[in-house]
Amino acid sequence: TNVLLIAFFNYYYTFLQLDPDDLSEQLKRQGASIPLVRPGKSTAAFIKTVLSNISVLGSAFLAVLAAGPSVVEQITHLTAFRGFAGTSVLILVGCATDTARKVQAEIISQKYKNIEFYDVNRFDQ
Numbered sequence: 613t614n615v616l617l618i619a620f621f622n623y624y625y626t627f628l629q630l631d632p633d634d635l636s637e638q639l640k641r642q643g644a645s646i647p648l649v650r651p652g653k654s655t656a657a658f659i660k661t662v663l664s665n666i667s668v669l670g671s672a673f674l675a676v677l678a679a680g681p682s683v684v685e686q687i688t689h690l691t692a693f694r695g696f697a698g699t700s701v702l703i704l705v706g707c708a709t710d711t712a713r714k715v716q717a718e719i720i721s722q723k724y725k726n727i728e729f730y731d732v733n734r735f736d737q
Contacts, residue, residue: 618678619671626667632659677701 636656649658
């Protein structure tokens with residue numbers, strides 16, 4: 613039942629956050645369009661289809677993530693995973709991803725730290 617609830621609320625929340633009609637209207641107002649898709653209702657239908665597909669895939673991933681610790685516990689008969697609920701795993705993955713991004717940003721900033729920028733005002737003396 614938890615897996616079904618996760619799938620339902622993920623699908624619902626996706627369309628709550630991203631309204632295809634509103635997104636289509638915003639694209640039209642900005643003069644932007646999706647290649648090979650006519651602006652207006654066709655764009656809204658295309659966005660709805662893409663969101664549905666992504667939402668189903670995301671729901672499956674979240675369901676596996678939530679049920680994973682229980683399945684591992686059932687297969688291995690280890691109770692070490694008892695404290696890891698699906699939400700705990702989600703939080704751990706989110707923190708790990710965020711930390712990895714910050715480390716990458718720090719590495720990139722270290723590359724550019726030693727570069728001397730051209731000072732335009734040094735010749736104005």
